Amino acid sequence: MTDLTALTIAEARKGLAGKDFTATELTKAYLAAMAAARELNAYVVETPEKALAMAAASDARIAAGEARALEGIPLGIKDLFATEGVHTQAASHILDGFRPAYESTVTNNLWADGAVMLGKLNMDEFAMGSSNETSFYGPVKSPWRKAGSNMALVPGGSSGGSAAAVAARICAGATATDTGGSIRQPAAFTGTVGIKPTYGRCSRWGIVAFASSLDQAGPIARDVRDAAILLKSMASVDLKDSTSVDLPVPDYEAAVGASVKGMKIGIPKEYRLDGIAAEIDGLWQKGIDWLREAGAEIVEISLPHTKYALPAYYIVAPAEASSNLARYDGVRYGLRVPGSDIVDMYENSRAAGFGAEVKRRILIGTYVLSAGYYDAYYLRAQKVRTLIKRDFEIAFEAGVDAILTPATPSAAFGIGEKAGADPVEMYLNDVFTVTVNMAGLPGIAVPAGLSADGLPLGLQLIGKPFDESTLFSLGAVIEQAAGRFAAELWW
Amino acid sequence: MSVDTATVRRVARLARIKVSDEEAERMTGELNSILGFVEQLDEVDVSDVEPMTSVVAMTMRLRADVVTDGDVAAKVTGNAPMSDDDFFMVPKVVE
Numbered sequence: 001m002t003d004l005t006a007l008t009i010a011e012a013r014k015g016l017a018g019k020d021f022t023a024t025e026l027t028k029a030y031l032a033a034m035a036a037a038r039e040l041n042a043y044v045v046e047t048p049e050k051a052l053a054m055a056a057a058s059d060a061r062i063a064a065g066e067a068r069a070l071e072g073i074p075l076g077i078k079d080l081f082a083t084e085g086v087h088t089q090a091a092s093h094i095l096d097g098f099r100p101a102y103e104s105t106v107t108n109n110l111w112a113d114g115a116v117m118l119g120k121l122n123m124d125e126f127a128m129g130s131s132n133e134t135s136f137y138g139p140v141k142s143p144w145r146k147a148g149s150n151m152a153l154v155p156g157g158s159s160g161g162s163a164a165a166v167a168a169r170i171c172a173g174a175t176a177t178d179t180g181g182s183i184r185q186p187a188a189f190t191g192t193v194g195i196k197p198t199y200g201r202c203s204r205w206g207i208v209a210f211a212s213s214l215d216q217a218g219p220i221a222r223d224v225r226d227a228a229i230l231l232k233s234m235a236s237v238d239l240k241d242s243t244s245v246d247l248p249v250p251d252y253e254a255a256v257g258a259s260v261k262g263m264k265i266g267i268p269k270e271y272r273l274d275g276i277a278a279e280i281d282g283l284w285q286k287g288i289d290w291l292r293e294a295g296a297e298i299v300e301i302s303l304p305h306t307k308y309a310l311p312a313y314y315i316v317a318p319a320e321a322s323s324n325l326a327r328y329d330g331v332r333y334g335l336r337v338p339g340s341d342i343v344d345m346y347e348n349s350r351a352a353g354f355g356a357e358v359k360r361r362i363l364i365g366t367y368v369l370s371a372g373y374y375d376a377y378y379l380r381a382q383k384v385r386t387l388i389k390r391d392f393e394i395a396f397e398a399g400v401d402a403i404l405t406p407a408t409p410s411a412a413f414g415i416g417e418k419a420g421a422d423p424v425e426m427y428l429n430d431v432f433t434v435t436v437n438m439a440g441l442p443g444i445a446v447p448a449g450l451s452a453d454g455l456p457l458g459l460q461l462i463g464k465p466f467d468e469s470t471l472f473s474l475g476a477v478i479e480q481a482a483g484r485f486a487a488e489l490w491w
Numbered sequence: 492m493s494v495d496t497a498t499v500r501r502v503a504r505l506a507r508i509k510v511s512d513e514e515a516e517r518m519t520g521e522l523n524s525i526l527g528f529v530e531q532l533d534e535v536d537v538s539d540v541e542p543m544t545s546v547v548a549m550t551m552r553l554r555a556d557v558v559t560d561g562d563v564a565a566k567v568t569g570n571a572p573m574s575d576d577d578f579f580m581v582p583k584v585v586e
Contacts, residue, residue: 308532
């Protein structure tokens, strides 16, 4: 039997329908692949018994001719999603032992469509990071390595486990979340496809909250078609999430392969940063050429407030996080460190439970929201946010259908390489992605080439609100032109 | 704008996170690095700009005022470090 883990979701779906193999055989192939890949540290918890039980149920459904959209497809789930009865800790010590008594809406949608859960995936603690190095469970090793080098590289973050698992073929696809780039940046670093849908497209109910006005769930997958298949199942309106939007979920898969003739693609001049790496700029130009060849019209646009998105984000996101993470106090769940009185207990539990990056962000957030500073920082940042969003609205009103930019300022770096004193250096990884969260727009990262060292580089497409279909159509064009990239097995 | 170690200690208190002297020193430097970075927002003219409170214009949906959930005390206290009789147990709060 050919290696079943080599099949994309679309191919596996076909094979299962054609009875070429069973869901149980497919899940067993993935469980074996996961066991062989433990050095990557992509999974924080494997759920083999559950996976096999779900696969058996899928086989029964397939035999009865009742297969659902994702019947038997084995997926990895980021540790940020509440999975009933299963470890859910947001890769943090402070949620030690937490097993939710409920299921997140997004994962519930996936199980309702017949998918199989392989386990929970590693991530930066509370989704705060761009390299998966802040996880309580240790870093994730990317399945990609520089040509001729053994150096362990980061898969990006915060959805580092998700991206690494998809690229290493130890799941058919994965769920992830994106607050400032946490789907798109790791997808770009690992040669996978990641889409952050429009804010409100997927329900946030049951997803451990980081920054409530920015968080959004989305898939990471091997190709554009698989990402479209997963998003169709993940998205839904949810009465339990008052920010979720009541719009029908289109058949995203139908957009893959659709013509992009006549579409207007905006190229924002402010994304051409001073000192931008030549190979990033070159790749961007290639993307422009590919879209033009496919019949799209290329226009230069201006998004004047681009440079202010990252500093505004590093006020808004930590501020919201300081509020959301106030609930971790050792009382109702997670780690409790005893103290002389209740306040001492809170202070001890939170000091022991949170990692350094999380503490930094809680403190910044608390400071900018505190009396005397609220106007100068948080209110100002929210006003800048209006201006950032307005830049995009003006471009879209002028007829632009989507915007093409690089996804990251560089390829993946080494684990520990950015452990220097300045936290801001790590934040700069998100310079191309945060604007999209600040404006609430959808954004997709598609692999577009390899760096001189042989590492994946991605391009980003930003779309109009709720126009993920256009992103899938354009993404498919880039994918078709760029070709596919797979990491070589070294583990 | 920058912070001194005393301010960091005050903010840590507000955030209910215990910091050692060494941590307070280190964090003062790190926080100042971040605050230095965000200072560039002062360049932006935000006069007559409304703060953005919602990414998508919407009025908050209301739900019917009916009971649809409940009687799951065991589930609610299931993850508690210490609980008894469906209560969460904590050190004494009120003297």
